[in-house]
Amino acid sequence: MSTQTVFRITLKDGIDGIQAFNEPIPKAGQYEVLIKIRSVALNYRDIAIANSTYPLPTKDQVIPTSDMAGEILEVGEHVDGFSVGDWVIPPVTADYLYGPFKEGVDAYGSVADGMLREYVVLPAHILVKVPKSNINFNQWASVVGTGSTIWNAYYGNTPLKPGDTILLQGTGGVSITGLVVAKAAGAKTIITSSSDEKLEYAKSLGADYTINYKTHPDWAAEVLRITDGRGVDHVIENGGLGTVEQSLECVKESGIISLIGFLSNEGKSQPDMLMPALIKAVMLRGIRAGSKQQLEELVRFIGKHNLSMPVDKTFGYHREDIVAAFKYVAAGKHIGKVCISLN
CATH class of the missing domain: 3.90.180.10 (Medium-chain alcohol dehydrogenases, catalytic domain)
Structure with a gap:
């Protein structure tokens, strides 16, 4: 043929x-x-x-x-x-x-x-x-796109450390991949969704805390409650304009927000991120994808921990x-x- x-x-x-x-x-x-x-x-x-x-x-x-x-x-x-x-x-x-x-x-x-x-x-x-x-x-x-993107977010700048707390938005490919990798790396995880059923599935993959953002529209306050007011070390920001303000609210001082998705951009005006990011010395890092090198590193990590997405x-x-x-x-x-x- x-x-x-x-x-x-x-x-x-x-x-x-x-x-x-x-x-x-x-x-x-x-x-x-x-x-x-x-x-x-x-x-x-x-x-x-x-x-x-x-x-x-x-x-x-x-x-x-x-x-x-x-x-x-x-x-x-x-x-x-x-x-x-x-x-x-x-x-x-x-x-x-x-x-x-x-x-x-x-x-x-x-x-x-x-x-x-x-x-x-x-x-x-x-x-x-x-x-x-x-x-x-x-x-x-x-693992190709979402996996290399998550690896870039976790290790492309300030490396993820065991004991860090990660906030993952939603239960799509990026966040579920990020959950699996973060748990294998020894991090604590908080994940959001509008579906209790999806949050139960996330728990079965090892999510430490879950938040239904329909039940808790001020989900940043819930994140701060879970972390005793400290905030999270790293946010996997998938929402875009509709969620980044709350991400800035619940990330800790000198934390990282990885800007990956744009799921809630439609109809949203550009938020004022400059002062909140400056006051908390937050790193806002745009993530487009991961490199071949980062994909190779992820494949070795998957093999070592016997993970599957x-x-x-x-x-x-x-x-x-x-x-x-x-x-x-x-x-x-x-x-x-x-x-x-x-x-």
Whole structure:
């Protein structure tokens, strides 16, 4: 078979614009490998791109998604360190391999074609080999974007320490991944949600404290109560404009707020963050993603602690299933990660 099914975003007005195309299977160049994609994991970013609400550039007719796990089928003649049959994952961009984030990177699924296809050719030097263990392809795909982002938040500047207290907003992929990693690193965790059912699930993963922000709309006060007025060392800030003011209220002096998501930006005015951040000497750090190096560090951490990222639901590789998967994430029904399986 020389062709594959590829999905592209064909409209600017919604998830229903995802359509299937029959395209050639590429050949690996001298420094590249051909990968059979086994699983693709979704992020809220993918939903925003499909709905044309993503705040960064995208290209027309893009193949969406950045997070995948696959198996090498073909190795270029000048490739070292990889063999046919190896399991691999890529970083979210081929341009961010190590060091500080650089502007203008070509992230997969936005300005560069992504992973919602059966086969892909990638440069060998960007790939991270993962062990064939009790962790399956869906779970490995789930660590690419959210995992490297969380690792960047925890260890890309001031490292997370055992005994630190982390506040995680919501129960989506970033927060559930952050919960699993933080618990393995010896931190105390507080997690928020509007669903008691989702909070019970978070408790089963080891969350020390949970807050329903519908029941406690002033959830920052609840965080301060839990921490005896001290506040938390680190906030994983997924809400954006709608939540950052309360994050500033409940982070401790010299704490860190990792600005990751923009789930509650719509209709919100820019809050005055300057004085609260200055008074408390808080670090506000924007997190776009993690580098290849950080992804490698996370893979070693996962192996050492025998962790697996919770996968809420897996969909098939058919257009109706893929559209349903995107809409499932868009509706906020998921806890942790949602995957599309190509096995």
